[in-house]
Amino acid sequence: MPLFFILVPLLVLSVFAKDWVHYSGQNEVRDAVLTDNGTLWAAFAWGLAERISNKTENIYMPGNNNLQAADFVQLYALPNGDIIAVSKNGTLVRKNKNSRNFETINASFVEIKRNVRQGLGKRAENILVLPLEGAIAFFNYEQNRSVITLSQLGTNSLEEYPIKRIAVKDNSIWVELDAAIWKREISWAEIYNDRFLADPNSWNKVNEIPFAEESKPSYTANFLNTYLKRAKEISVLGSDVIIWGVEKDDVEYDFFVRIRNNEWGSYFLANPTGYYDDQKDVFSKSLALMPDGNFASGRWGAGLLTFDNGFPKTQLKQWFHSTKNTCPTKFKNENTNGYTLVQGLTASPDFSGYLFSYVSQDNYGIGFLNGNSDSPQCIKPTEASSPYAYSIIAREKNEEWEIYVAWKNIMEAKDGGVDFYKTSSKNFSPVLQKKWSLPFGSPIDFGFDKQGILWAVSSSKIFYLDEKDDEWKEPSYIRSFNGGVISALETDAKNGLWIGILGDGAYLFSQTNNSPDSLVAKHFKTKDGLLNEVVYDIAIDTIRGKVYFAHDLGFSIYSTALVRGDYIKSSSPKTIVYPTPFRPNLHSFLTIDFISEKSSVYILDSSGKRVRIFRGNDLQGGRVVWDGKNESGKLVAPGLYHYIAADGKNTNKGKIIIER
Incomplete structure (x- = not known):
């Protein structure tokens, strides 16, 4: 029997986002702090949560409130009620207590490529102490600049002995490593005048830290956005979105979930056959x-x-x-x-x-x-x-x-x-x-663009089929593309190419003068609103103008006119109708595709009597979706029907067969 997981969202995490909506089930609290005004903050992989003393909950994710980072591992409460959050890669963001928006105050630690260790940092007056992998850094948050980064304390290399604890009291700092505990006196207000701070021998080895670690405030997440912790593949068509994902608790589940008309269905096993396989460990488009x-x-x-x-349950x-x-x-x-x-x-x-x-x-x-x-x-x-x-x-x-x-x-x-x-x-x-x-x-992936050119990507290259020369070619010119491990290719209704990258987000490529030989890239990363940069797959809804990204934290939806279809020109593919025959008791709807957005589309019965008319917003993306009902909302009888699409200059006609 198929196994179902019933989804009961308590709070949508991204209600504040204008262009971006994110879904993630990774709700582990990485750090928590309490500000002087009683506001409780918590850091998550997907962003930040703020619980005000009156119990109001605010959720912050990339793409809203000018938040340009995610994957947070460290929080610092400042004396004036402000908050500084640090991402795993070392981006520092600050939120003023009187402002709705965040400010990115420093990204220099990103360049040294040392991840920040989770929840170990301390504030000493105006200095933030950041524990890094293989180093310890000191940052002046009043001046928004780094003071110094050290890779050795005393005789111990921080590359060899990771930081386990940092303690600060008055002008003293203790750093506990696996091998030893090191102490130093630092005048925080005069730290720039400390000429020996860079000298490892200025640190003294001690036996213990003379006081216990202060406990972190408790934060229990009272929301549930989705059980989906990682999405691997997405398919979008009409009102349906199918997501293949992985739920990681003590067991790793390989499952699907369907979203229909923005409503979530039940989770169901992707392989309910009982025959074990390795699909969750394989990278493919299937x-x-x-x-x-x-x-x-x-x-x-x-x-x-x-x-x-079926919806909400699929079998x-x-x-x-x-x-x-x-x-x-x-x-x-x-x-x-x-x-x-x-x-x-x-x-x-x-x-x-x-x-x-x-x-x-x-x-x-x-x-x-x-x-x-x-x-x-x-x-x-x-x-x-x-x-x-x-x-x-x-x-x-x-x-x-x-x-x-x-x-x-x-x-x-x-x-x-x-x-x-x-x-x-x-x-x-x-x-x-x-x-x-x-x-x-x-x-590893294919796509036809709006001109009918076949594109493909390998794990490292972008190329296309030149049918005239009967050979595959790389574009001669690609601007603003950093390369990386390619994971996905999707094409949109505006002749754009969307490329997913494992670890570097996604790119939208535009063709210069509609030439496949010249591409210009627009990069989408966390700072641009994308929740996570390990992108496995991309899918596009050209009718509603939405781009879906499957990634390591779940999935994200980007709403943009960049992908929404224009009206279809005469050089575009011929109008098609599917499925045919149309069976209303089996099929959710019938689609008439590749028609002008400026058209009026008439559905007529065999006698020529009008059954339904579509125009305006009904034709977004150059297609009509019909549920088989007449203008009174009743299902039409089985038989032969006709459609006429006319835009004042051109007319398309065709047949529709309806069966029960």
């Missing part, structure tokens, strides 16, 4: 969502799983595995005994089912599961470049599906290439057209 809310997941071991569109529908099916087939080597490895997965271009690739003996396989079928179709092309297939993407062109499959030379390697297939959209029978062995590494 989640596909349909317009009706059904979705599928590829697994490293458990094969291919499909789930229904496993189908499980395809080599122990119970002939498709997909198993893979066996010295480390894997019969695992079914489905690591490439995408919706078919017409949303009639799922296309997937799988690792297999000798040659990888490609499969198609029709949404109305109980069994997939699989082939193992004899011309396949490798046994190891991963990411997959497809589009429809001239009534054919064009399928691109990424492969690796060996399972553990990064090098590989792309194989290109074509098949009739009516009869799944892929035929190899082209092979590329790439110097950039095997693609």
Whole structure:
């Protein structure tokens, strides 16, 4: 039986954010202090909490109140009621008691790349003592500048012996290490005149700290934003968001959660089959969502799983595995005994089912599961470049599906290439057209931009397919990109490319003059509102103008017009309708896609009578979503219907088939 976790949010943590909304279940209190005016502050991975004496609770996260940091590990209460918070990487922020906003007062410690040790810091008059990994720093908060950073006390290197405790009383400071306790007299008001402060021998070894550690004030979080502690993959379509994540308590759960129309459903196991696998430890893009809310997941071991569109509870529908099916087939080597490895997965271009690739003996396989079928179709092309297939993407062109499959030379390697297939959209029978062995590494993610150009990323490179020259190319010019370990690629309705980086946030790339050969990057980090910079995946809702980031603290949503679709020009893809046929008792809605935002869209019955009309905000992103109801709010009868989309200059027409 599937295991469900019921989510009962008590307080949304990011209600103050204008452009950013964050969700994180990492509610461990890292530090807590009480100010002179009775305000209790607590530091968290996701931000800061303020509990005023009248019990009012304020939550601060990146993207609101000018807070440009997260991952806080240290708090200092100042005599005037102000607060200074220090992030793990060494960013110092200050909030005046009379201000709603934070100010970043110092980021110089970030550059030395020594993390701040949690909750050990002390304030001595106007000096903050910061314990670092391998060092101890002194910071003047009145002048907002560092005084000195020391890496050795007496005969002990702080690289070798970490700081365990810091104590301050009057003009004395004690620093306890694993090896010894060191003491020094410091006149805090005259610290800049202390000529021997940098001399390790000016510290004296003592036997003990003559007083006990002061206890921290107790802070119990009375809110729950989500149980989600780390999100690995996100898929967005229509009103549904599917998140694959990991919940870490004493046990690490591999699970999904669905959000529909901004409401959270129940958590459910991502692999309820009982067949153990290693998907939570694997990095791949193997989640596909349909317009009706059904979705599928590829697994490293458990094969291919499909789930229904239930809400708030979602159930496993189908499980395809080599122990119970002939498709997909198993893979066996010295480390894997019969695992079914489905690591490439995408919706078919017409949303009639799922296309997937799988690792297999000798040659990888490609499969198609029709949404109305109980069994997939699989082939193992004899011309396949490798046994190891991963990411997959497809589009429809001239009534054919064009399928691109990424492969690796060996399972553990990064090098590989792309194989290109074509098949009739009516009869799944892929035929190899082209092979590329790439110097950039095997693609980990694909995306078609608004112009129809196919982009790909490896773990270190960004490249695209130049169809005219029939070769993959890197852009000749990329500005403002720092590189890093690439994790994800997504394209938006404005021809932008979004790239996720493990440890350095995300980038939005714009094409200069719509040329793929020249890119300009905009960087998104914690200082720009992103909650966490270890980004695993990115998904985009072009209708509502939202970018979803899966990261190490949960996930974040960025609302921006940068990704919202404009009206569709005549050079854009032809108008499509999906799913077809439309079954209102099975599908949540029907989508008419690639139409002008300036249009009026009419739904007509077979006699030509108007059933429904859409215009204005109904067409944001160049698509219409119809629930199958007429203007009176009643479901229409089964049969043949027509749509007409007209913008005053152009008219698009098409058929809609409704079945029960």
